[in-house]
Amino acid sequence: DPSQAWTEVDEYLVQTLLPEDEVLELVVDENPAAGLPAIDVSPLQGALLSLLVRMTGARRVLEIGTLGGFSTIHLARALPPGGRVVTCEYEPRHAEVARRNLDRAGFSEVVDVRVGAALDTLPQLQAEGGDPFDLVFIDADKPNNPHYLEWALRLTRPGSVIVGDNVVRGGRVVDEASTDPVVTGTRSFLEALGEDPRLEVTALQTVGSKGWDGFALALVR
Ligand code: SAM
Numbered sequence: 007d008p009s010q011a012w013t014e015v016d017e018y019l020v021q022t023l024l025p026e027d028e029v030l031e032l033v034v035d036e037n038p039a040a041g042l043p044a045i046d047v048s049p050l051q052g053a054l055l056s057l058l059v060r061m062t063g064a065r066r067v068l069e070i071g072t073l074g075g076f077s078t079i080h081l082a083r084a085l086p087p088g089g090r091v092v093t094c095e096y097e098p099r100h101a102e103v104a105r106r107n108l109d110r111a112g113f114s115e116v117v118d119v120r121v122g123a124a125l126d127t128l129p130q131l132q133a134e135g136g137d138p139f140d141l142v143f144i145d146a147d148k149p150n151n152p153h154y155l156e157w158a159l160r161l162t163r164p165g166s167v168i169v170g171d172n173v174v175r176g177g178r179v180v181d182e183a184s185t186d187p188v189v190t191g192t193r194s195f196l197e198a199l200g201e202d203p204r205l206e207v208t209a210l211q212t213v214g215s216k217g218w219d220g221f222a223l224a225l226v227r
Pocket of ligand 1: 071073075096100125147
């Protein structure tokens, strides 16, 4: 079973590369206890999100899909002073757990959790007319990913970065005949990324403790 080796390597890399992190360990323990599914990014992927924020110097980050705030904490902790994360979550219960976790991690003043369907809260954000986002992390309901990409483009500027999670789905993404909206939504998302002249893109397959999946990365030209 190759996935066992992937998990072992992930554990080795976490131990070797990442500092002990009591706050995040608490989040990982508490989310299942609060009934949340364990579909947050892995610790190494979270560290990648932090690095992307730092490498790009992002000050304003938009996340679509908060869950318990595990990825949100990684994004928030990488911000410079005065930075902000706006994170959109449909399930009030997930948002409540996330707010508690963010509070405990010391980021309640930095993170704005918007509860509701993202296709309702994203237009509100646009109507509020804030500065463009420097980085967008798309990690919610995958069938809506093509719409989230359009919203990401409306809410960013040239030089902004857009990251999409779960674009490989254990290889199911190549199943042209699939009628699963998760697969068709992911394929439409990737096709839109590939066709859009406003974007420079790639996607990377990943293996590890979260199985076989991948990230899409885009730079707004
Ligand atoms: N980004 C999180 C992390 O890594 O810790 C994981 C997010 S989880 C994969 C997806 C989340 O998107 C779930 O909490 C789900 O309730 C939320 N979601 C589903 N449909 C949504 C929608 N229409 N608008 C906003 N959030 C939605």
